[in-house]
Each structure stands twice: as C-alpha cells, then as structure tokens.
Amino acid sequence: xKKYLWFIPFVLVPLPFxxxxxxxxxxxxxxxxTIAAIGMDVLTTWAGQIxxxxxxxxxxxxxxxxILVVNFHVPFLIAFLASGLFAMIIGIVVxxxxxxxSGFYLAVVTMAFGIxxxxxxxxxxxxxxYNGIRNIPVPSFWIFKASPVxxxxxxxxxxxxxxxxxxxxxxxxxxxxxFAMRDSEIAARAxxxxxxxxxxxxxxxxxxxxxxxxxxxxxxxxxxxxxxFDLTLSLDLLAMVIVxxxxxxxxxxxxxxxxxxxxxxxxxxxxxxxxxxxxxxIVILLFLxxxxxxxxxxxxxxxxxxx
Numbered sequence: 177x178k179k180y181l182w183f184i185p186f187v188l189v190p191l192p193f194x195x196x197x198x199x200x201x202x203x204x205x206x207x208x209x210t211i212a213a214i215g216m217d218v219l220t221t222w223a224g225q226i227x228x229x230x231x232x233x234x235x236x237x238x239x240x241x242x243i244l245v246v247n248f249h250v251p252f253l254i255a256f257l258a259s260g261l262f263a264m265i266i267g268i269v270v271x272x273x274x275x276x277x278s279g280f281y282l283a284v285v286t287m288a289f290g291i292x293x294x295x296x297x298x299x300x301x302x303x304x305x306y307n308g309i310r311n312i313p314v315p316s317f318w319i320f321k322a323s324p325v326x327x328x329x330x331x332x333x334x335x336x337x338x339x340x341x342x343x344x345x346x347x348x349x350x351x352x353x354x355f356a357m358r359d360s361e362i363a364a365r366a367x368x369x370x371x372x373x374x375x376x377x378x379x380x381x382x383x384x385x386x387x388x389x390x391x392x393x394x395x396x397x398x399x400x401x402x403x404x405f406d407l408t409l410s411l412d413l414l415a416m417v418i419v420x421x422x423x424x425x426x427x428x429x430x431x432x433x434x435x436x437x438x439x440x441x442x443x444x445x446x447x448x449x450x451x452x453x454x455x456x457x458i459v460i461l462l463f464l465x466x467x468x469x470x471x472x473x474x475x476x477x478x479x480x481x482x483x
Contacts, residue, residue: 186332202436204396208393208396213420213431219381220422225282231409232290232405233266234387236262238405240258244258253315259387263384271379290405308400313398354378418457419456420433421468427468430468
C-alpha cells in the first residue's frame, strides 16, 4: 500500500483552487499529457525504442473520440475506449513493418508516419479538414457535472489505474522480457525472448495510452485541428519523459508539469519559454540523467561510485 501513498497529495491539489477554473484546467491538461507521456515511456524506457511519431496516435485518439461524440452522439465512455482501441490497431499496423528497424531508422520511420497522419487528417471532410472539429462537449456522468474539478479527478483516476497496471506488468514475465530486450536484444533472444513480439506489444500499448490521452484532450479543449498534432508534440512527449525521469509515473508527471504548466506561469512575462525549456533539457541531460525526479535523491549525486 505504501507505493500508492504518493497519489494522496494529487487528490488534494484542486481544493485550494476551486474558485479558479482556469488553473484547474491546467492541472487537467498536465494529467492528460502525463498519460500520453507514459505511453512514450513504455516504448522508450521499457522496450528501448525511440519514436518521434506518437503525436499521430494522440491525433487518432482525439479525432476518433470527437467524431463519435459530435457526429454520431456516442456516449463519451464508449468513444474513449474506442479511441484507445483504434489507436492500438493503428499502432500494430504501423509497428509490424516499422519495428523491423531500430534506433535512428525507427525514429525516421515514426517521424514520417506522424507527419503523414497530420496531413491525412487535413484532407477528409469528416475530420473537418484543416479547420478541425469545434464544440466538442465535455463529458458528464450521472450526478457529476462537466467541470474542471470533475475532469481532473477522472484524469487522475485513469493515471492511477495505469500506474497499477504497469506496476504489475513490470514484475511479470512480460515486463522482465521487455527490460532484458531493452538492455541487450541479442542476450534476450539467446534466452528465448521473441523480440519482435514484445516490441510490437510495447508499440501497441504506447499507441493505446496515447490514443486515450488524445480522447481526453479533445473533450477538455473542445476544439481540435491538425496543427495541434505536429512533430513538436512528439518531441515534447519524449522530452517530458527525459526531463521528469524515465521509468516512473511520478517522473513523467513532473515532466508534463514542466512542459505544460511552466508556459502558463511565465505567460505574463516577456520570456522565451522555448529557450528556458531547451536550456533546462541540456542541463538535466548533463547533471540529472535520471530527470528532475533525481532531485528528491540529491545526495546520490555526491556519492562516490565504487564501480
């Protein structure tokens, strides 16, 4: 039970800001990007694969949910699950040929896929073309009203469920196989690990989580267009994992807060947020290789390594 206690402060976060819906909406976005960044973390930290095309799955989830809710009046919960499922199917279809390469080549393939999806979305009428889809309703269930507080707790609950599932998988046979493959694919194959199978599973899981985040994003923002799902978004998701701390939901949350919350905090000042984030990324890579989460173990930086 102790490993779940760190979620308690996040349950209390909205209470001081109940009268500030704008700030609560920022917390909602941080939670949504946390889910998307967890999808990136599963692929990079768990499977050791680099993707620069996860914005495509974010877009697939957002548009699937928006089209089902707006055009076909499908309940949000069904649209939400359909978004994750459809993104996962797309991930499998793309992953089958893409995962036969690795490293730089995989990054190029996924980048091309992300750009292609963005252009394809702008062509079809059902997606609203380059004008996008407007007036996407905020979901409400039973006695719960469509408010930022309600959205925050829904997103936090989903993050908590993902944390539980990933915690269990990490100690399972599949989790150990992924970690072994990440450390040395040749050694993993020698022990009977089907590397293509586990790479594809990680790719599908990453796509599904990112698609679910896209569904939540569409309902939270209320408007989506192809320009929101460009290459920059994919790079931001990867940077969130690096800045916050790989292999940790808490670390990914910190990274998402840094890239989503910081621009709003500094919006009133004449400061280039891009320069700040770029410099921070360089400093973190040099001095905090495990991300900002390492600050909580700052004493480790001053310990001499025996080996």
